[in-house]
Amino acid sequence: MxxxxxxxxxxxxxGSAMAQKGPxxxxxxxxxxxxxxVTPRLPPASPTxxxxxxxxxxxxxxxxxxxxxxxxxxxxxxxxxTLTRQHFYxxxxxxxxxxGFMAQGGDPKGDGTGGSSMPDVKAEFNYLPHVRGAVxxxxxxxxxxxxxxxxxxxxxxxxxxxKYTVFGRVLGGMQYVDAIERxxxxxxxxxxxxxxxxxxxxxxxxxxxxxxxxxxxxxxxxPGTATIxxxxxxxxxxxxxxxx
Numbered sequence: 266m267x268x269x270x271x272x273x274x275x276x277x278x279x280g281s282a283m284a285q286k287g288p289x290x291x292x293x294x295x296x297x298x299x300x301x302x303v304t305p306r307l308p309p310a311s312p313t314x315x316x317x318x319x320x321x322x323x324x325x326x327x328x329x330x331x332x333x334x335x336x337x338x339x340x341x342x343x344x345x346x347t348l349t350r351q352h353f354y355x356x357x358x359x360x361x362x363x364x365g366f367m368a369q370g371g372d373p374k375g376d377g378t379g380g381s382s383m384p385d386v387k388a389e390f391n392y393l394p395h396v397r398g399a400v401x402x403x404x405x406x407x408x409x410x411x412x413x414x415x416x417x418x419x420x421x422x423x424x425x426x427x428k429y430t431v432f433g434r435v436l437g438g439m440q441y442v443d444a445i446e447r448x449x450x451x452x453x454x455x456x457x458x459x460x461x462x463x464x465x466x467x468x469x470x471x472x473x474x475x476x477x478x479x480x481x482x483x484x485x486x487x488p489g490t491a492t493i494x495x496x497x498x499x500x501x502x503x504x505x506x507x508x509x
Contacts, residue, residue, distance in 0.1 A: 306392075307336040312436060318463035319345065319433065321354075324456040325445055328470040329417075329438035330463075331400055337391040338432035341402050341411060344386050345432065346462050348413055353381060354460035360450045366422060368445045369403055370457060371414040375450070377403075380412030388430055395425040398435035398442075417442050 310317045312332045319331040335342040348354060359370040361377055372379040388408040395401065399418045402411035411430055419442070435442060445455040461467035 310334055310336045315463035318436075319349065320459075320461040320463060320467055321438075322458040322460070322470050323438075323441045323445070324458055324473045325441045326472065327438050327441040329441055330436045331433045332436050333433045334393065334431075337393060338389040338402075338430050340386050340389055341430050341432040344381075344383065344411075344413070345415070347383075348381055349460045349462055350465065352460075353413065354457050356456060356458070358450075358454035358456050359445050360454060361416075362445050362447045362451055362455075363449065364447045365420050367416040367418050368442060368455075369414060369416040371403070373413075375454075377414070380414065383412070385409060386411045386430075389432070390427045390430060392427075393431035393434075395422045395429070395431065397421060398439055399431050400433035400435065401425070402430040402432060404429065419443065 310333065312318075317333045317335065319333055321329040321331065323329060333342045333345065353373075354371060357370055357373060358375050359368045360372055360375045361369040369377070373381075386402065386409070388404075388411065390408075393399065395418050397418055397420055401416055401418070403414035403416050404410040415432075417435065446453055448454070456473070458471070458473055459467070
């Protein structure tokens with residue numbers, strides 16, 4: 266059945282009133298969630314790019330190859346490469362070596378208090394873990410106090426993750442790291458003979474020159490006795506310090 270003219274007029278008037286009123290305003294929000302910001306990771310630096318490879322020739326018998334990671338620690342990688350090219354690390358000792366933990370070096374004073382003449386480096390804590398072979402920047406209690414010192418991890422120490430700047434990983438020669446003399450400080454510290462950036466075409470590894478033992482003089486012959494040689498007695502070394 267067809268609606269009456271009056272009914273049609275009422276419908277048209279109601280629609281006109283709604284059009285004049287406009288759409289209903291949205292209700293005020295009491296809480297707005299902040300958008301989640303996701304920082305994209307840069308692709309890892311190539312482990313075959315010679316600009317990303319650090320060579321440490323150690324007195325323990327060979328060359329250590331370290332993969333540098335400028336994608337996660339560009340400031341610290343730049344510092345290490347700059348000092349390396351200045352021959353800063355040549356001849357420096359590993360002054361703090363804790364068995365089952367790490368070997369620390371890069372201090373020209375040899376006692377853990379020294380650094381380079383350059384300003385300290387801002388912390389670059391990242392997702393790289395402190396696993397075996399990880400190379401990280403040493404620092405004081407202040408987060409932004411890394412400079413020239415670094416440490417190489419013997420065994421995983423994941424409690425240090427995101428507290429120290431991991432800037433590299435040992436790719437080859439870890440056996441020469443394992444052979445570093447233990448101690449805080451070591452009685453007979455191991456040294457970095459030379460450090461190179463692979464892109465600088467370094468020479469092959471050259472072993473440390475042989476140092477003959479200390480000569481205590483000719484044998485002594487006492488009257489009526491056999492010849493006695495003055496052979497030095499090796500001191501008994503204290504056991505290596507336990508990891509903290």
